[in-house]
Amino acid sequence: MNRLGGTDGCGATAAAARDAFDVAAVRRDFPILDRVVRGGEQLLYLDNAASAQKPACTVDAIDHYYRNSNANVHRGVHALSEEATLLYEGAREKAQRFLNAQRSAEIVFVRGATEGINLVANGIARRLQAGDEIIVSQMEHHSNIVPWQMACSASGAQLRVIPMNQAGELDLSAYAALLGDQTKFVALSHMSNALGTLNPVKEMIRLAHERGVQVLLDSAQAAPHVRIDVQDLDCDFLVLSGHKLYGPTGIGVLYGRAAALQDLPPYQGGGEMIRTVTFEETTYNDVPWRFEAGTPNIAGAVGLGASIDYLERLDWAGVHRHEQELHDLATEQIGAIEGVTLIGTAATKGSIVTFTLADVHPHDVGTVLDTRGIAVRAGHHCAQPVMDFYSVAATVRASFGIYNTREEVERLVAALQGVREVFL
Amino acid sequence: MDLRELYQETILDHNKAPRNYGEIPGASHTAHGHNPLCGDRVTVQACVDDQGRITEVRFQGNGCAISTASASMLTEALQGKTVAEANTLVDRFQELIRLGADGSDEELQASLGKLAVFAGVCDYPSRVTCATLAWHTLRSALETTGADASTGPVTTE
DSSP states (O other): OOTTSSOSSSOTTOOOOSSSOOHHHHHHTOGGGGOBOGGGOBOEEOBTTTOOOOOHHHHHHHHHIIIIIOOOSSSOOSHHHHHHHHHHHHHHHHHHHHHTOSOGGGEEEESSHHHHHHHHHHHHHTTOOTTOEEEEETTOOGGGTHHHHHHHHHHTOEEEEEOBOTTSOBOHHHHHHHOSTTEEEEEEESBOTTTOBBOOHHHHHHHHHHTTOEEEEEOTTTTTTSOOOHHHHTOSEEEEEGGGGTSOTTOEEEEEOHHHHHTSOOSSOSSSSEEEEOSSOEEEOOTTGGGOOSSOOHHHHHHHHHHHHHHHTSOHHHHHHHHHHHHHHHHHHHHTSTTEEESOOOSSBOSEEEEEETTBOHHHHHHHHHHTTEEOEEEOTTOHHHHHHTTOSOEEEEEOOTTOOHHHHHHHHHHHHHHHHHHO | OOHHHHSOHHHHHHHHSOSSBSOOTTOSEEEEEEETTTTEEEEEEEEEOTTSBEEEEEEEEEOOHHHHHHHHHHHHHHTTOBHHHHHHHHHHHHHHHHHHHHHSOHHHHHHHGGGGGGGGGGGOGGGHHHHHHHHHHHHHHHHOOSTTOBOSOEEOO
């Protein structure tokens, strides 16, 4: 028992080995994986890119917070409020260390990557004027397109798009050519949710900085798969969603370089984000609290902190090796099924395999797999420009996480053969 | 639930060989349907004579097996029906999807004939809009009037 009356993170419950990555041990930490779903089949969860499952220690941390420490933060002079504040700010420090940010004041808690991008776009929009340009890429999620379109339409600025090739790799020379005096901001997918492509973001940030242009990385997909070091990447802003990082929904992180955050105007007004309020004038709180109006998602932050603790204890070289193996095996075996077209075959990818199966509609593939207990995503993946690029309405996506196994890949492949038997 | 309860032979057959697929030049009623969730699109056209009887129905579009079969079987079911009968059938079809095989009575299922094969969709809430898209679209088409009448897209949102 610590001062806060129990675990404030992923303590004794996590069985994940420190030394060598052990998928069987990891699986024991995720109770939902034992669930039996449709047709009496054990759950095979391959929709991790949409939302990952949570380790028991994260669920316990949230439960423990509500049972023992629940109160509002930064206000009370009583024990529970102080505990809640310690836990909330402790989670901020965990996020800081996880991303290797220089200080915890560079971590803003938001609802998720989407809110983080909106917060930044809202601020950048006020600096834009007609003739300015914002650069995004062809493979962005809608959440890294629409906020910038809104910023452009408010100011008369233009959205420019970095093209990609058939494999789903960005054209870096086209990107370099797009960067110019008129470029005011670059917003870039770190890893594509629809294709799995890992973009050469460090080099792309360097190119933008040569022009004095700030860069935001949408790392919602990358964060669960690659170790992120914001100082090494040298990005100005980075966003991630807790629920894709084996944490709770409704909580995410906006990292902003101290000076870059300082230059952003407040996003939402309300309590917590102010220092003094009169009817004539309001002065704002310091960064990061200036961007956290209202009572924050305290339990969400606590849960995210627990998930980060859990991930910090994993052998990340082992995680990479394991996920890459799953990706390579799935690519080879799914790609060998008659009628399959793989969508997204970049040289550098995270563990996402996207495909179509002859002219069987992806929703039918998804439903048949569902009857076998297998959860995949079928649809446009909130990346309609990517679907348009490949001239498909939708695709099937199998996305792998730390707890998936080679046997599960084989179970998926066998079920896909079953889909062929039904429809072809 | 077994896979075959959803993807019954009739549904697979209509998906592979849709009936009444194509355009009706000069149709008296047209509507376009769109399911933003999966990107499915369907156009339903009908010709209605002076007595308010549907003389021809056709559809075009891209969709999953459930939505294609549903549109195809709709065109067969509505041939020769009056507009009032068609609207009743749309109501009954939606009722069947809502209640499912176990929740709906035999009379409802019997009145729908072959269309009763869609009862299994009830157990797959995310697929309900696939089954009903063409039906929403048909109802919208029948509400339009005039030779070139064409409504804005009917969406399942």
